[in-house]
Amino acid sequence: MFDRLPLTYIEPLFRPPSEARSLIFQVTNGCSWNRCTYCEMYTDPQKKFRPRPEAELLAEIRRCAAQGLEPRRVFLADGDALVLSMRRLRNILGEIKSSLPAVTRVSSYCLPSNLKNKSDDDLAELVELGLKLIYVGAESGDDEVLQSVGKGETLASTAAALRRARRAGLRTSVMILNGLGGRAMSQRHALASARLANETQPDYLATLVLTFYRGRERFEAGFANRFEELDTVGLCREMKTFIDALELDSTIFRSDHASNHMVLRGVLGRDKRRLLERIDESILYFGEHPEFESGNSGY
Numbered sequence: 001m002f003d004r005l006p007l008t009y010i011e012p013l014f015r016p017p018s019e020a021r022s023l024i025f026q027v028t029n030g031c032s033w034n035r036c037t038y039c040e041m042y043t044d045p046q047k048k049f050r051p052r053p054e055a056e057l058l059a060e061i062r063r064c065a066a067q068g069l070e071p072r073r074v075f076l077a078d079g080d081a082l083v084l085s086m087r088r089l090r091n092i093l094g095e096i097k098s099s100l101p102a103v104t105r106v107s108s109y110c111l112p113s114n115l116k117n118k119s120d121d122d123l124a125e126l127v128e129l130g131l132k133l134i135y136v137g138a139e140s141g142d143d144e145v146l147q148s149v150g151k152g153e154t155l156a157s158t159a160a161a162l163r164r165a166r167r168a169g170l171r172t173s174v175m176i177l178n179g180l181g182g183r184a185m186s187q188r189h190a191l192a193s194a195r196l197a198n199e200t201q202p203d204y205l206a207t208l209v210l211t212f213y214r215g216r217e218r219f220e221a222g223f224a225n226r227f228e229e230l231d232t233v234g235l236c237r238e239m240k241t242f243i244d245a246l247e248l249d250s251t252i253f254r255s256d257h258a259s260n261h262m263v264l265r266g267v268l269g270r271d272k273r274r275l276l277e278r279i280d281e282s283i284l285y286f287g288e289h290p291e292f293e294s295g296n297s298g299y
């Protein structure tokens with residue numbers, strides 16, 4: 001329909017799988033933290049963190065409207081758009097609201113620490129302006145795992161941010177990284193991650209498998225070079241411990257990212273038994289087929 005969308009991006013550009021049909025505005029370049037040792041998303045030199053010049057961004061939103069775009073959903077990239085000041089977020093969300101009135105949902109990635117400099121009233125105002133959903137890379141509920149990977153967050157800081165977001169009316173989508181603690185911390189990583197989910201009852205919960213494109217030296221150094229990667233059966237066992245410990249009321253659960261060895265989808269608690277049966281089948285299958293060993297090299 002459109003020869004050329006009136007959008008400019010500094011590549012690479014990432015978005016959650018569920019934002020595949022959203023219009024994406026790159027409101028910052030890169031990630032303001034950028035120190036998680038497993039994350040290679042914004043490590044290229046051109047991805048150095050910088051808020052997008054505001055006038056340029058607002059003009060881009062208006063150009064989309066002028067070209068007749070009528071998106072329903074908008075995703076604000078890059079890695080933690082909510083680090084922006086309230087002043088900027090107000091202007092961006094206000095422009096989206098007035099120029100693109102068909103939008104019913106604006107979402108973005110969010111680090112728990114992004115919410116620290118926003119009051120409860122600020123969060124309520126962002127919801128009022130159209131921000132409806134945040135994707136939080138909790139990755140683990142275990143403080144030692146989080147410290148080893150340089151996340152800069154704890155179970156307490158992540159849970160507090162998720163609770164505040166929900167109280168303000170934001171929907172929350174939480175990501176957990178299967179295998180992040182390696183063999184030594186696998187069970188405690190699973191149990192603490194389940195605890196985080198139980199305490200915060202996210203609307204959406206997803207697990208991804210730890211995967212590297214560019215080598216793992218930086219990551220392994222965080223574990224004093226004693227990190228032992230889980231094999232596929234180990235990853236499935238960790239998932240079993242995690243799902244088994246979940247006590248969720250109505251969370252949409254997905255483990256269907258390309259990095260996962262088994263696809264799991266369901267509503268938790270309703271589908272817990274079915275998901276556990278599926279994991280047991282996978283453990284049996286991968287145990288009998290060692291040729292499907294993980295060896296992840298890309299996400």
Ligand SMILES: C[S@@+](CC[C@H](N)C(=O)[O-])C[C@H]1O[C@@H](n2cnc3c(N)ncnc32)[C@H](O)[C@@H]1O
Nearest residue numbers: 038039079109110111136137175208209210211
């Ligand atoms: C942009 S970040 C999430 C939002 C925000 N920056 C945060 O960390 O809370 C996207 C997610 O991709 C996942 N990810 C990053 N590096 C990964 C890797 N090496 N293997 C698998 N998943 C990875 C993590 O779950 C991470 O939270």
Ligand code: SF4
Nearest residue numbers: 031034035036039079
């Ligand atoms: S996981 Fe999130 S916070 Fe950590 S470096 Fe990647 S984008 Fe930044």
